[in-house]
Amino acid sequence: MEHKLDLIALLAYIDPAQLTYQEWLSVGMALKYEGYTAADWDNWSKRDPARYHPGECFKKWTTFEGAGTPVTGATITQMAKDNGWVPRSDRDGRELGWDDEIAGDYVVVDKNWIEGKEIHEPAVWNPVQQLTTYLQTLFEASENVGYVTESWQDDDGKYLPTKGAWDRTAGELIELLHMCEGDIGAVLGDYNPAAGAWIRFNPLDGKGVKNENVTEFRYALVESDTMDIEKQHAIMRELELPIAVLVYSGGKSLHAIVRVEAANYDEYRKRVDYLYNVCKKNGLNIDNQNRNPSRLSRMPGVERNGKKQFIVDTNIGKASWAEWHEWIEGINDDLPDPESLANYWDNMPSLAPPLIEGVLRQGHKMLMAGPSKAGKSFALIELSIAIAEGERWLGWKCTQGRVLYVNLELDSASALDRFKSVYQALGLEPRNIDKIDIWNLRGKSVPMDKLAPKLIRRAAKKGYIAVIIDPIYKVLTGDENSADQMAHFTNQFDKIATELGASVIYCHHHSKGAQGGKKSMDRASGSGVFARDPDALIDLVELDVTEDLLKQEENKAVCAAYQQLFEKFNPDYLDEHVSQDDLLSARAMEDHAKRAIPAHLNAAQESIKQAVKSVRIRTAWRVEGTLREYPKFEPINMWFQYPIHKVDEVGSLKDIEPEGEAPAWKKAAEKRKSSAQKERRSKAEQFEDAVNNCNFGEPPTVKDVVEWFGKSGKEVSERTVRDWIKKYGYALQDGLIVKDDGADHD
Template sequence: MYDLKDLLEYIDPAQLSYQEWCSVGMALKQEGYMASDWDSWSKADSRYKPGECFRKWGTFRNENGEAPVTGGTIVELAKRGGFSPSKGRDYALNWDSTISDDGDKIIDSGWLEDKEIVEPKNWNPIQELITYLETLFNSSENVGYVTTVYHGEDGRLSPQRGLWDRTAGQLIAELKKYNDIGAALGDYNPEAGAWIRFNPLDGEGIKNENVTDFRYALVESDKIPPARQNAIIRELELPVAALVYSGGKSVHAIVKIQADDYSEYRKRVEYLYKVCAKNGLQVDTQNKNPSRLSRMPGIMRKGHKQFLMGTNLGKKSWDEWAEWIDAVNDDLPNPEELSDVWDNIPPLADCLIDGVLRKGHKMLLAGPSKAGKSFALIELTIAVAEGTRWLGFKCAQGKVLYVNLELDRASCLHRFQDVYRALGIPAKNLRNIDIWNLRGKSVPMDKLAPKLIRRSEKKNYDVIIIDPIYKIITGDENSADQMANFCNQFDKICTELHAAVVYCHHHSKGAQGGKKSMDRASGSGVFARDPDALLDLTELEVTDNIREMLRGKAIIRGTEKALNEFVKDWQNDVGQDDRLSPTAMQEYAGSKLDFDQSSKMAEYVSTEIAREEHCTAWRIEGTLREFASFPPLDLWFDYPIHRPDSYEVLKDIQPDDGDPWIKRKQVFAKQQQKKGKETLDMYLDALEELMPEGTDSITIDELAEVTGKSKDRIRHDFKGSKRYPGRAKTLQKEGYKYVDGTPKEPAKVIRINPDNE
């Protein structure tokens, strides 16, 4: 068995979420430790509050048969911090151990072995310098180097400006010709050594603006022994083009940066130095300029060799190395075998909204403007806080954080009060609602998420509602990858706080009825596919008949309100059928109320009618990941709340499909149908007039004169055409047939018997 107090040394409380911190306390209590043990360890966290551990300790109980949190939790957290069960305490991470921002180690400096630097025995300085030049430069590129020094104010030998007028190809040729570095590059001071610039120059100078290609950066440190520098550089797999021992206290790594310009060079060098620092290699930041000097291999310095330790080490390129660093630093869990958990599968999260959303999951409410989305989210806030229903769905009672990004503080607070009153719910649990007003202070979601998590860690929220998200979107909402990164912030909030996240977004432009509910939200399809529950609001176009029926209902409500106020036991005088009739109700009320009471009733009726006329109709459809989809839910937005369509008058309305071409085709078809019927009626009326009883035929000339139609048009209508194929059949059923003319006889319409022609 482990001493859990010893294992706590491996766990940094500042790196834990609130729930993990509580789990440590639960485990200590379960295993028989004292609250003071938990309190002493917790003091290392800046969030520590005196007395909180002791207050929380008393609430830890093993109830309802739930499995207790045991010491195994602390062991697992200690492993994450570097504890090795097989080695025990002697192998704890020391204070120099490097841990990434995400908690994953790139290099554990407590375990890293130094890599000694051994001077080469068969040293060939000329060939080393040639190899260096061939590795870093093209033959036509100018190289800057320094072999001359001066005495600085501190008495040290420092490099002068040097030369930059020769190419790598020229230097290599000189080295091969003379087989002597001094003869090729100039004599150097063996006490100081010599230097070389690792990026190509334009031949005009040695400043940053003279660099022609931002190809390499220098990683050099003299704060730790060279053997440790060598080990870290190689363990980090830096994309090193050339590694040179300085002959003194440092190793010089010429690292492939491969930047397109100076701006990108600076960003990559900052990132490179940051990674090195996190892993125990404190880089000399004075060397970050692209025109900086580095130690030249093949040179003697104070009796020691400046020599080439290797070329093209580590990863092949900057991109490959950066991807590798990201992979090492990921915070992904390891795969688990299903067989290991088959008999102990964790329970599903409890429902927050019955049949719609579980605790710790995500929900998106989408809809067009003026759908009352913000009011719907306030209604949801109240429903969770009070443990009531939302749009007909039962909600579990809990604590809510409402993040207001759009309204000023006063307007937001008034809305909550207005919605409470309109719902008719007593405000008994206002302590369950926190409002974070951020209008004018909102930041992009990737910056907001950590701030939100930090403020919420100890609040135990069951749901966090963010309204609306367009205020905090980062990037292009039509970009799938950018919106995936945006939506990942919601996952972080859910994971860190174990709370559901609910947010709303607007529809794309145009009518939406012809689209699937998950395709209506504006921007990338990620919005529809990311949440565990998507509820979509679509407006319904209310017909005049429905409005008239609702007007009648409003008259009845206003009348009943007056009768309730002025007439005692009026229900006993009015039958059930009459109570459904506006006319009958008003006639009864007129017989019972005096002038003043009737005036009051008129006010009530007028208010109810105005309310009904201003209501808009909506349909909610759900796309759910955890539950079967529910039947479409029809609602009225009766400002400031949504109410169910209790009269069920909306169920047969189809949302506007939004396709203007289809609508034009439908209108045209109706017009043609009407026009066709008018043409048929005209023919039949004309034929009845021209062919009285006993007349078997008339000429086309006669029919054309009466109808005003051309003879060709009459022939097409009576014989049939592609445009009007049904017209000829109808005329034949009525007993008329077209007969073509001959040289002796004109074309005619004759009377026939359709049944036995």
């Protein structure tokens, strides 16, 4: 079912009314091969009411059995491409090609409900007026016009134009037409009434009729000769194409001369690509051969095989390309309209139910950030289990439901082993392991913008209330320090959450360096988008555990180990002889063990050794957070003892500071200490400078030093100088100040 959503979406580009019977059957075969239902085929077939027969799809469906060369979803993909669909990835990172289409919906017209709009010949036939109006609408008087009146027949009997003329201006032609008394052949040359005549809609340089001879890339030709004239007309008007002149060809089509107003040939091509794409997506099957700016169109004011080529209308739709382009983009922006608060004030919509009580709602996003040794993956596995079992996670109650864990880092066996190990360490019975799905993608991961639609397809009908992606660096697209690139990246999580109605939870690493002095929102590596995008940010920062605390924890672990041994081998002794104080003393419990379980002392020693080891390999962490939907929570302290995290219920860690952070009073004391040290260093340096210089390099007297400081503007007394002598490592010898060498001096 990997392609299901794609194929259903692609059917929107395929009109069953335009298909042959065999092509219609091929669509049904492809749908069945790809795992769809007859109802999918039937719903699409209803778009052709003229040929649709209730129940026919279901009868045919049963006859589609396996074949040597099956019809696959590729058939539907190609049909969609032929009708204007283009995969976005086909053009990412390169220039548009001549046959490229522009991605996007841009659907304005409902092809199933559009009503035809008739065209009418002019009540009075005036060929001169027809051609004059055409020239005045499209050209400046000084611009050269290309036209063709001579034709020839190919082997199939089809009339084709010659190169024609291109050396006269619109002004010259209009003037001659006014003087020709209705005989336009006298101006342009006689044409074959079986073939009609042609004219070029962009001005030329008077030197030829190729694309390089076009001087202004002003107009493009929109023509479709594969559908009803009235329907063509209706769609063109419904699309509000900026049509300068609309001409009936005298055959099977209308020729719309559409304003594109391009500055150069490259821009012309891109705008025509865009124009044709919009027309195709709205049911107008464009002839791609008409793209060229030097293309010929049908000349109004002449006859063709008994039918008149005439102007249907001029200056219809939007007034310019810019106005039309803005309108098309605006009408297809897929954004909701603004809503009045008054509509909801007395009937407010229900908030999304919580997934993690007090932290995250269902359908919202959560980021867990922390350094590599924080056990983030284990924490997310713990969360998966808590959701499946309806248990608590880091102290918060979780809503029970199905969860998808997207494993991007571990091989399948390791991932499964971790889940089982965490279940066992938590002491939980695996009653609801059927609610946990693991998607193992190690070695198969793709960038997030490619992964998101694949994930949505697989999860669409599974009923997940949470999707956990671990870790995101495996699917990161772009520069993590770029705000706009990371906004695009995180938008993929929005798509998953919106399409599935599930919470999306993912983890990211901290930036380098100590994190204790930073706010939780500033610790995640890369752009601030990471921290500001999710609805809940859970941040882990390591605590700087002291040796004293570790010894306390060792004591607790040893006592707990002895207590378990007593409960196993001599529970009566535990009840009768061990006091509450003894239960808290490792030394007392050891003495009791020698009396109560002497035969098991070897086992006890091994248990004690393991208990001490388990404490020594622990790390301590503080959980902080920033929430969008709930009030800020008090920091949670916990131990990470492989493979699970345990909340510090007794408060052992409450006064421990994160690495790199100290309390304000301690910072102030250290600052004062540092300032005092600098001041002492400064005075010592000043005194040394005075001793070395005040007597021209010879050992000075106390009086010499006093006078030196006085000259520098700092008055000091002899007593102060004598204090400095002793304080800064000097001595008096024969009344002179010298470096103290440890000998006796006077």
